[in-house]
Amino acid sequence: MHWDEGLVRVGEAAPVPNTLLQVATCCGEDMFFAALESALRQSLLSPAGLIWLRRHLPTSMRWLVAFARADADSGLESLIRLRLHRIGITVRTQVRVPGVGEVDFVIDDFLIVEADGREGHAREKERSKDLRRDAAAAAAGYTTLRFTYELIIDDWHLVEAAIRGALARGSHLAPVV
Incomplete structure (x- = not known):
């Protein structure tokens, strides 16, 4: 059970901003960010709700509201983008x-x-x-790294190492012809 300042009638769902605040305080940055982007994707947050949420978040987490986008197809995508951002790797999405x-x-x-x-x-x-x-991408000069739920959630260090390794090898750069 979670407690907050908001009032919710019996049988009603808690407002989305309140729920996200609970996720932030109980589950940490990563899970909060995934839930926030999911709520944005589903248009469950009004501009006023976002303002309320940002104001009530711990100061150290407020930047996540500005960083969040509505185009992540899954929480896994949100986690990857956030974690890569933390280590200085910028991605283009979708x-x-x-x-x-x-x-x-x-x-x-x-x-x-x-x-x-x-x-x-x-x-x-x-x-x-x-x-x-993946084969079509390789034929066009791309390198594809594909990660499962288990790797992203349970073995992030392997995901990060694979991406850093690909970058160190220059896999992100245009092929030399």
Whole structure:
């Protein structure tokens, strides 16, 4: 059970800004940020609600409201963008790559990062589609790094190491012809 200053009638859901504040104080920055971007994606926060939320957040977390966007397709994408931002890596989100389609992230010009959630990527048909897209991206000069839910949530250090390694090798740069 969580307590806050707001009043909620029995049988009604707590207001979204109040719920997000509880997530921020109980679950930390990462989970708060994922929940915030999800609420933005679903248009569950009014401008007044965002102002209220920012005002009530701990000072150290207020920057997350300004950094949040409404285009993340999943909480995993939110976590990747936030965690890469913290280590100084900027990404472009929801990028349309010719011959490939929309990808989750592109770093610089040629490094694609994809977040594969539990649903949608587990079935053989979806997995085959992902691999075809990766092959098309490779043919166009891109390197694709694909990470599962478990890697992103439980083994972030491996995800970060893979991305840093790809950057160190120059995988994000235009191929030399």
